Amino acid sequence: MVFDLSRLRGPKNNTKLQRDYRLRLTNMASPPPLPSSTSVLSSASSLADSLFQRSLDDLIKSLRSDPSSEPSIIARSLSEIRREIRSSDPLTKSIALQKLTYLSSLHFHSMSFAAFHTLELLPSPSPQTKRLAYLAASLSFHPSTTELLPLATHQLHKDLTSLSTSSSSSSFPFLPSLPLHLLSLASSADLSSHLASDLVPLLSRSSPLQPKAVAATYRVLSLCPSTVPVLFKPLVDCLSSDNPLTVSAAVGAFCELSAPPNDPAPYLPLAPEIYRVLVNSRSNWTLIKALKIFSRLVPLEPRLGTRIVEPLSKFLRESQAKSLVLECIKTVVSCLPTHTEAMRLAIDKIKELLSSDDDPNLRYLGLQTLGMLAPGHLWALEESREVVAQSLTDPDRSICHEALRVMMAMTLQENSIESCTLLVRQAAKSDPEFANEILDSVLTSCSKDFYELVVDFDWYVSLLGEMARIVHCTKGDEISRQLVDIGLRVRDARPELVRVARELLIDPSLLGNHFLYNVLSAAAWISGEYVEFSKDPMELVEALLQPRTSLLPTSARAVYIQSVLKVLTFSCNSYIDESSSLVNDTVIARMLSLIEMTVGPLAESEEAEVEDRVRNLLGVVRLVANIKDLSGDKDKDGMIYEVVRVMDALFSDEMGPVSANAQKKVSVPEDLDLKDNLADLSEFISDNDAAMSRSNPSILFYPQSRNASEEVEVGPTSVAESTSLKEHRKRHGLYYLSTDKETTEPELTEDYPRVNETLPPSNGDTTRRVKVTKLRPTVVKLDEGEDLATSSSLSTKVEAMKDDPLSGAIKDVLLGKKGNGASSSFDASSSSQGKGKDKVKGKEIKSKKGEEGESKDRHKGRRKHKHRKEPAPPVSVAQETPVIQDFLL
């Protein structure tokens, strides 16, 4: 019995045990070892997730079925994804990631929250999942946003080297190509330096991934210059690879490395290699890239030009590939302008492009290359003038743009009238956007270098008027600035300016266009300031006070009223002097009553500026009214005449342009302490600082604050002139405004500090001007600051180039290693060849000089590299074969 029982019990116990065991197993299988209730829940939901998970296709379908509720669908799937992506099931996770990648890439939702999950999937054994993870990473990772990027280092290393370690049976090198993409899109300098050595085997001759590795190497090099010692040599070797794709990729990589803003100089020693590619390669892609590299090297070493001109001409003549021909044209035009034969070929080809009526692409590119011919071969541009002018009306905006650019490039003093008139006519016919682009380029190029292009200012001023009237014109600010600027600078243009201003003012329709308020304001100022050229002051007053002026903003209104005051003063003065036949009793009477009637109500204006000026004006009107009453007995009240005269004198002083550097040129009195106790003033002066810092040509008609207006008026006294300018003035004094007249407030001039006269002699402008002043009225120029500014920015640019760590590192490898050897072998071989060509010693000298300059730099660099190399795997750098080969020129 007992035995039986035990026998019976045994198996029972066993089954129970087994059941327990199973239960425990399932519990263990459910992912996170959490308290049991949660564990059951999460396991259930995760199971539901994976059973009923929507695939990417489902997501796309639901998005397409109901486009109107797209945001809610996306929001719902995003919350699903957030749940699913935490799943322990790699497939559920990967599908969630796939959906997220899709939403992130095409619906612009951030997937930064999934960065860690992406990293988790990178090592997946399933190629599909792995690829999804890499795609997600390469689309969303970036060192600037992804802090977790360093965590990927090991996995990338593993995948990059998988080719050599695994005995992969598949013919296609699948795995290492994935990290290459990631490396080229989302790498950081750190990651690059860690993985650089892994790229070396991929760059080797036997690697099936050579082209891809080359492309990735370029990115790594540019991200992390310290990898140059490891990667540069293998990359150079790729230039002579048997695989044309590798060569193409390598030439492409060097094309990128030498592209601006990088310094192309370090790649000069590679010229022979690239030349070999240029001669031997059959792929147009490769040839184009090689040409691009040469177009950067030739300016550094002009003798390369003679070398490449031959193959270039051959391509130009024979190649059927338009892209290659185009590249040849560009190369010739940009860096072989002295090779007349090639140049002629290129120009012929450009004309061919221009005349291809059926292909707008070729016409576009033709115009583009035509523009590159300026300013050296303007005759070629002139020859195609008609085509260019015609292209301005092309339905294609890109072509119009290029045509405009070419048009401006070929605009010189001689043909500026013709070109600009044509352009402005064209602007009147064009659509608003392009019209304003035309106006913009006409305005900028004509005003450049103090209106250098403009010979006939009467024409230009009326052109400005014409531009303002173009329906879509939005360039009112610039036009008004130039109108006033010309008024100040070019005395001879003033009568025409006044005429143009009058036309603008009397046209009531212009008052409705808010783009023109500044132009009208400028016109009003001009007619007031130069009222002596006005033919009919009465008409002017009527125009300035016409009813529609109520549409103007306060600032313009104030200028209008101030101008009325000027006109009135002028008219009274000429009435007293009887100097003008236009001004008589009745005119003055009408003027006064008109002013009183229209301006009177404005005395209560809420705008301080308007009110102030109106009250001034009304004060004068009442004063003058007395003269009118006493007409016929003019000498009776001397006081009133006196007042009118003083008023007139006040306005008849000329305003001159103000140099932007005027303030700087005033020497500070010794006893003036500028540094102390000004800190508490900062809050008060901040506004005026802004006004002061404006560049010279900006003229304020309308003072933003009282101080700003003083600034403008005081300025002219502090004008300085370089000695050469003075001499120049002596010779051509006829055209210049006399210096005395430029002072507005004479009493100030006396005690105004003397100006520092020891300025650097001669700037280009003044000397150039000497040649052309014959016909052209003189333009007053005061600024020497501009040249200084550009030269300083240039020098900083050069410095920046020198500091570029990448080119420094490459110089180390290319020049540093065998610097002396290179120059000596160059010498020796050139003499041994003994061709009839000139042996220029210049290069040797130059390269030696360069080395001296760099030697310091190089030593530093070398030390750094040695230091870095220690942890890096054993890649031989020191005993490499010479990279530079002799290239005889």
Add this chain to the structure above:
Amino acid sequence: MIRAVMVISTQGKPRLLKFYEFQPPEKQQEIVRYVYGALSERPENVSNFVDADSVFGQGTRLVYKHMATLYIVFAFDSSENELAMLDLIQVFVQTLDKCFKNVCELDVIFNFNKLHTILDEMILGGQVIETNSDQILKHVDDIARIEKSSSTTSLVPKSISARFGR
């Protein structure tokens, strides 16, 4: 280098975006909007080039091709040749055509991953690595085969097999 490859529908919806210089999602959206705006207002039968200075920086340009309901757009800088880029678009379209047999917008919409695969075989990090559409297609097929061979082991629907396979 090539700065970006974009496929945008004539309705302004992006169908494929790949930027070879990192752009955060907001900036991407802005770029797509700008590019679509610039392209949609261009008439038919004009040149295929548009300046892109304002979005991709100085000296960059767009080249595009209008195919049925899609714009295929490449953005590139001065290191690329304009006509070569036009050719490259042609290569891309050809490859798609061969891959999907008369490609249409639906193919592009539903093959997000495949499109990326094709593009990745053609361009790496903004550098052109392959310009032969047959070669590209061969590589893409190779990848598909590798992925298939590793997944044929589980014929049961993916999630179920994964769950009970343990």
